[in-house]
Amino acid sequence: MLPNLVKLARSDRHLDPRVAIYYVTGQCNLNCIYCEDFGARRNGNNQRPLPLEQVMHILGIIRGGMDALFLTGGEPFTHPDIDSIVLRAKTELQFKELTLITNGSLLHLHEVVLQGLDRLVISLDCTDPLPWSKIIGMPLPTAQTILSNIRKYAALQSKYGYRMIINTVLTPEVLPAAPSLLEFCFENQLLVSFSPQAVNNWPRYELAVSTEYSNFIHELLLLKQKGAPILGSDAYLQTLCAFQPYDCYPALAPRIYPDGDLSYPCRPLEKAGNGQGGRDVNMLHVQDWATAWKLARQTYGQPPRSCHSCFQQCYAEPSLMQAQPLALLHEWLRYPASRETNLSTYTPG
Ligand SMILES: C[S@@+](CC[C@H](N)C(=O)[O-])C[C@H]1O[C@@H](n2cnc3c(N)ncnc32)[C@H](O)[C@@H]1O
Ligand code: SF4
Ligand code: SF4
Numbered sequence: 001m002l003p004n005l006v007k008l009a010r011s012d013r014h015l016d017p018r019v020a021i022y023y024v025t026g027q028c029n030l031n032c033i034y035c036e037d038f039g040a041r042r043n044g045n046n047q048r049p050l051p052l053e054q055v056m057h058i059l060g061i062i063r064g065g066m067d068a069l070f071l072t073g074g075e076p077f078t079h080p081d082i083d084s085i086v087l088r089a090k091t092e093l094q095f096k097e098l099t100l101i102t103n104g105s106l107l108h109l110h111e112v113v114l115q116g117l118d119r120l121v122i123s124l125d126c127t128d129p130l131p132w133s134k135i136i137g138m139p140l141p142t143a144q145t146i147l148s149n150i151r152k153y154a155a156l157q158s159k160y161g162y163r164m165i166i167n168t169v170l171t172p173e174v175l176p177a178a179p180s181l182l183e184f185c186f187e188n189q190l191l192v193s194f195s196p197q198a199v200n201n202w203p204r205y206e207l208a209v210s211t212e213y214s215n216f217i218h219e220l221l222l223l224k225q226k227g228a229p230i231l232g233s234d235a236y237l238q239t240l241c242a243f244q245p246y247d248c249y250p251a252l253a254p255r256i257y258p259d260g261d262l263s264y265p266c267r268p269l270e271k272a273g274n275g276q277g278g279r280d281v282n283m284l285h286v287q288d289w290a291t292a293w294k295l296a297r298q299t300y301g302q303p304p305r306s307c308h309s310c311f312q313q314c315y316a317e318p319s320l321m322q323a324q325p326l327a328l329l330h331e332w333l334r335y336p337a338s339r340e341t342n343l344s345t346y347t348p349g
């Protein structure tokens with residue numbers, strides 16, 4: 001963190017990355033209604049998984065630049081070699097902090113990965129299987145399997161040594177059931193994080209004008225102070241209350257596509273194709289991470305100033321914790337949930 005503070009003091013926004021987010025595959029087995037990039041309905045347009053050795057090569061290049069890795073997708077458990085990817089990332093590449101985010105529906109087929117993970121994040125917005133099945137666009141039994149997997153693998157946390165976290169997308173539709181979700185997490189010894197639903201990389205309009213939403217975020221702050229297992233800094237939750245602009249430093253958490261393309265400086269700007277970013281640097285075509293990172297900076301320049309459209313925790317939390325080290329220290333000293341896992345590399349996206 002210190003070298004990045006020096007960079008910030010010099011107005012250098014091309015910060016050293018803290019965690020890489022690797023899209024193991026673009027394929028998914030569910031159809032969540034709010035998912036803008038992935039889902040079974042879009043599998044034909046999204047990247048297919050690479051063979052194991054190529055994935056390991058990409059991860060090896062990433063490991064040269066950082067020791068924290070976040071595996072996402074699409075649905076990571078649809079990669080045919082996901083078990084080997086996780087175990088080899090831990091044992092061969094020795095990622096110090098290895099996290100996987102999943103929809104949880106196939107977890108029971110991959111129990112072996114649990115011994116390699118430091119954090120297991122499962123996406124869940126409500127604990128009633130019927131509305132959850134509608135949100136994920138799947139029949140009721142799929143939602144029931146997800147819920148039963150969550151209960152089962154929550155109970156195995158101490159056996160395998162991973163920390164399990166529920167990541168919830170806040171929508172106007174699930175807000176009324178959020179208290180029972182919190183209760184569920186409490187009962188099952190789960191941490192829980194919240195991100196507002198994004199629409200075209202902005203918070204959904206109905207949330208921005210909803211007092212029910214802002215009251216709920218205030219309530220989260222109060223519950224956290226009383227010891228609730230909420231994984232989100234005060235700084236992040238306060239930012240969420242009124243969608244307060246914040247300084248975004250996307251270089252802290254670079255994203256890499258299944259085929260090894262680096263999405264620079266962040267996915268929204270890379271996809272916008274307006275010259276502020278792109279995906280011309282590929283991990284399979286560079287010698288090492290330092291070369292890739294330098295090339296990206298040379299090609300696209302500094303990440304922009306005053307860009308703060310994205311309020312998902314994966315974008316905002318690392319930026320806030322980097323810019324406010326005293327807030328990070330306060331979290332660590334004050335809250336057991338924030339002590340349990342590293343907030344500055346928590347990027348559930
Ligand atoms: C894209 S998914 C990929 C990993 C895995 N398939 C899963 O669902 O956990 C990563 C996270 O993004 C969240 N997400 C998807 N669409 C979103 C949106 N429009 N706004 C905010 N979060 C979203 C999901 O709920 C999930 O927690
Ligand atoms: S949120 Fe995850 S599970 Fe749902 S469609 Fe998107 S990638 Fe698939
Ligand atoms: S706010 Fe969003 S679009 Fe802007 S720099 Fe951050 S991640 Fe990129």
